[in-house]
Amino acid sequence: MEKIVLPDIKNFHKIDVYIVNGGYSAAKKAFAQSPDDIIDQVKKSGLRGRGGAAFSAGLKWSFMPKTSAKPKYLCINGDESEPGSFKDRQIFEFNPHQLIEGILITAYAIGAKIAYVYIRGEYHKWIKLFNIALEDAYSQGYVGEKMKQKFGTEFYCDIFIHKGAGAYICGEESALMNSLEGKRGYPRIKPPFPAQNGLWGCPTTINNVETITNVPPIINKGWEWFSAIGEQKHPGTLLYGISGHVNKPGVYELPTGTLLTDLIYKYGGGVPGDKKVLCVIPGGSSMPPIRGDQIEGVKMDAESLKTVGSAIGTAGVMVMDEDTDLVKVLARIAKFYYHESCGQCTPCREGTGWMLKILNRIIAGNGSISDIDLLISVANNIEGNTICALGEAAAWPVKYMVTRFRDYFEKRVSKEVVLPVANKVHSMRGTAIPLADIKT
């Protein structure tokens, strides 16, 4: 299987090795064509975003206005903070020049002269590694004003790194733009979408690191070649990150549509102690979990996972064996979203805290059967009622874990129905209506 994003070439991260292996030839080829042709090829290739939403990259680029009095910007999302996701750091470390080349081609296609690469603050090491590659590319004239001579074009583009400082929410594209503007990372209400009103009110396109790294091979080898790899509706390869209870965790580049069982047993080396799989989260912690007894035949791509009630997300596969305490896992996920909620929207700010409290109550052995429905109710009241998708990210794991493992959760709570808190308060004040008196 040919690898597109992380080829097995020694020292590929070095500019000389990259160039010897055909590096920066895709940029040259792209600059000889019109920006519209590039967008058209990427559209036809079927390349979909690798950051979680799996939206068509070419279509996203086509939303950018053709003419604009304001400057246009390109943002590369390297915030990579989704629990279970650790793929972009591989690109910064092992294939930074293909990312840089992808940025140049994308910037040319959308008409941006400045691109910002937003990298999470925790990635000190990978920021340094990417910066070395970027400086090499600058000094050899592949980036910046010297591009004019190197490629013989009028077009040139500067690339800058913007270092984050610890905030999951900055992986959300509009929060990322606020963070880049030197503000708190609050998501913005959409519309207007970034292509109309992005960085400093200018047209902006935001793509994930892995998405952009796919672009140079598409230009070099043609969209027909790319669209034939993997699943037709979600072509190409994915950097699957396998973690949790597997013998060989790590990042594996494989075609879309690879079987989940192959990822766990063939590539991940199976479960330690040959234990059974209890639960799998297929795309990073915010995606709906799948029961271990339902993973047979599940294919890993955006469309196939939809049919089993989950989503591809960032393809970060988290495997849990039969001895895992799912209530504790879910509480840890809930704690994460409680911690990372930016606090703008009440349902998310308050709801994430409530879900955590209820789950902690169940862990402490004080849960009631009514808590299970209360969890689902809180999750349902967050979902769809927030500015950004963190609401869904927080609600989905709770809602689907509890629904799909209801038997498991029911065993952990008492069968006694606890009256809602409001009723308790009323009963303490002597103002509650006795249930028996309510006429139906």
Place this chain on the structure above:
Amino acid sequence: MTNFKFTEENLKRIENEIKKYPVKQPAVMAALWIAQEQNGWISGEVIKEVASILEMTAEEVLGIVSFYTMYHQKPMGKYHIQVCTNVSCMLKGGYDIFDRVKEKLNINNMQVTEDSIFSLEEVECMGSCGTAPMISVNEDYYENLDKEKVDQLLNSLKEKN
């Protein structure tokens, strides 16, 4: 308390950061990183100085400092130990690692040892899921850990002092 001033070299670094953007404010994140490097933490004096350089209000800068978890709002240890306990690490014993560090250093989350050498923070996913569990000491990742390796790591850091 003496006023905080950036070194000449750091002022130049901030100037270079400002050049990346059409306006000054976006450089605030980098300026705060540089300040933390120089000062160890973000004090009120740092906030005022950063605000005056970038033509922002002190409140705006404080808003940044309090939003992003990696800016320290109090002095931390020379070695800031960050332990991930998120799902992938948790499944591989992240909490055992966290408890071990607590026990060895005799401090709790977000506390500093009396000699100011160590501080501890429970952090969210650091992107080491495939090499879990992990600890980050200041900027460096230590991966595929177990209790023995944690002991070794902490001992070697102690010996450096």
